Amino acid sequence: MSHSATDNEDQIELGRDENKAIRQRSLRLLGSLLSPHKKALAIAAGLVMLSSLGQVAGPWLVGWTIDNALMPLMEDGDTGPLTFSGLTYLAAAVIGGLAAGAYIRQAARIAQGVMYDLRRRVFRQTQRLSLEFHEKYTSGRVISRQTSDMEALRELLDGGLTGVISSMFLMVFIAGTIVFTDLGSAGILALAFIPSFFLTRWFQKKSQLFYREQRTASARLIVKFVETMTGMRAVQAFRRESTTERDFGNLSNSYREAFLKVFSINGRFQPGLVVIGNLTVVVALAVGAWRVIEGDLGAGTLVAVLLLVKRFFQPIQQIGMFYNSFQSATAALEKVSGLLAEEPTVVEPKNPAPLENPRGDLRLSSVKFRYGSGPVVLPHMDLHIPAGQTVALVGTTGAGKSTLAKLVTRFYDASEGTISLDGVDLREISTDDLRNAVVMVTQEAYLFSGSVRENIALGKPGATDEEIVAAAQAVGAHEFILKMPEGYDTEVNKRGGRVSAGQKQLLSFARAFLADPAVLVLDEATASLDLPGERIVQHGLQTLLADRTAIIIAHRLSTVAIADRVLVMAHGEVTEDGTPEELLAAGGTFADLNQAWEDSLV
Ligand SMILES: Nc1ncnc2c1ncn2[C@@H]1O[C@H](COP(=O)(O)OP(=O)(O)OP(=O)(O)O)[C@@H](O)[C@H]1O
Secondary structure, rough: OOOOOOOOOOOOOOOHHHHHHHHHHHHHHHHEEEEEEEEHHHHHHHHHHHHHHHHHHHHHHHHHHHHHHHHHHHHHHHHHHHHHHHHHHHHHHHHHHHHHHHHHHHHHHHHHHHHHHHHHHHHHHHOOOOHHHHHHOOOOHHHHHHHEEEEEEEHHHHHHHHHHHHHHHHHHHHHHHHHHHHHHHEEEEEEEHHHHHHHHHHHHHHHHHHHOOOOOOOHHHHHHHHHHHHHHHHHHOOOHHHHHHHHHHHHHHHHHHHHHHHHHHHHHHHHHHHHHHHHHHHHHHHHHHHHHOOOOHHHHHHHHHHHHHHHHHHOOOOOOOOHHHHHHHHHHHHHHHHHHOOOOOOOOOOOOOOOOOOOOOOEEEEEEEEEEOEEEEEEEEEEOOOOOOOEEEOOOOOOOHHHHHHHHHOOOOOOEEEEEEEEEEEHOHHHHHHHEEEEOOOOOOOOOEEEEEHHHHHHOOOOOHHHHHHHHHHHHHHHHHHHHHHHHHOOOOOOOOOOOOHHHHHHHHHHHHHHHOOOEEEEEOOOOOOHHHHHHHHHHHHHOOOOOOOEEEEHHEEEEOOOEEEEEEEEOOEEEEEHHHHHHOOOHHHHHHHHHHHHOOO
């Protein structure tokens, strides 16, 4: 596996260039998510400005009223200016309030639009990526991208961001108003900005590290959880409960500690800002009061400036708090953008070669294969499987049987050499054509939630009911389906729809039969069935194999017996190749294996 976009996901400290590249990747993603909402964003910006203006107008009007409306009232009994300022105050409050409300609604609409888009992109991407990626990245991590990362982004977009944008606007407006009202006080505010700036930088640097640590810890926790839950059978069978519990406890503890680190620096940052804010108000008050006594400054202006300075620091605190969700959302965005930047390793051809009525002639020429940059699994393989032949693959575990199956079905591409179907390189065949021509039936025989009918129909979208029933009949699944509570309409995976391992296999045979591929690759379930069950499955299998090329990773004597040819594999190479009879007569590995199987039946 070459270097890919998700490789450095678990690293906490990254190099400068790497950091920059990741940041740019995240920003590009953000840009592409926001670009469809340009108009809505412009409207939101207009609304937020209006609401900030409304909020700044309040303190400013108080100052103006003290200096310009109270005097005429006390000296001449003139109520005009006071009425004017009162009405203006009211208008500003109403307009500001309405604008703030409209802004929140508008921002929520944009945020939900972005989340909707992103959720779908992540889902589409995870389906698009090759099996190689999924085997490496694991489902737990995909799940944490789609759940906790999405949640972090949603929190940011829903709550924090809306507030922070309006806070920032408000700060700019307040600063502008102070400059406009009294330059001296603006100078004090500017001085106070210096320590706030350094404090914020310090916080930024520290928290970035801790937040990344926290996200990594949370992802590990989810991965462990998903792994344990999906492997619950193995966990219980091997009495692994206490070990997994201990591991989970350790991971929870790292998560807790990462969180505490974040909070401990938060606990210094926020009070720091409060102190700076309060000191600024005190200094502005002292200097201002002195200037009022000197006659340089109106008392009203001083009141207005003090109210504004106090307001100025409120949003900084909010921005500080917002920094939490901003940091986790940034980390989430970094990971999600990494996932979205992954490219499938198995690439669909640009100009696919036509493949009409495939016959199923398979050829591997000088194929060499390794998983990513791992050790060589198949050193050199030349193999020809003529159309219609049934080949049983046997061999020790780790011999490379499943690997061969994954290559023939093009879940992976060969590292060297070519694999062709009817003389066409698999890499030249469109994915649709290939999936129609080559079907893989895996051991798990995965059933999706839905009815029995829907599960069989997966083999051929748009199949008629008759075709579905005919497929079930052909492989011998019809009888037990009819015995289910609602026949073909029974929901599988639900109560009453539970099927046995053998029945599951029959359903997946019916699915494959309906798909009617030229090449069938089958990983036979290792779980042994009872004898009648085995006979039914065997019969189904025989019907399924007739008239097509088949490669079966065989675990049963009865399966090998129906094969035209047996390939024995060891260490990635074919060591014996012939009809079952020939190999038995030759007395090699296959003969031994056969003997062992026969003994186990006694
Ligand atoms: N996704 C993977 N990434 C890296 N190495 C792998 C991967 N899958 C299999 N391998 C390695 O490739 C080798 C062949 O494995 P493969 O699964 O093909 O064997 P097998 O003959 O099917 O074994 P079994 O009968 O136990 O299923 C093994 O050494 C295995 O460790």
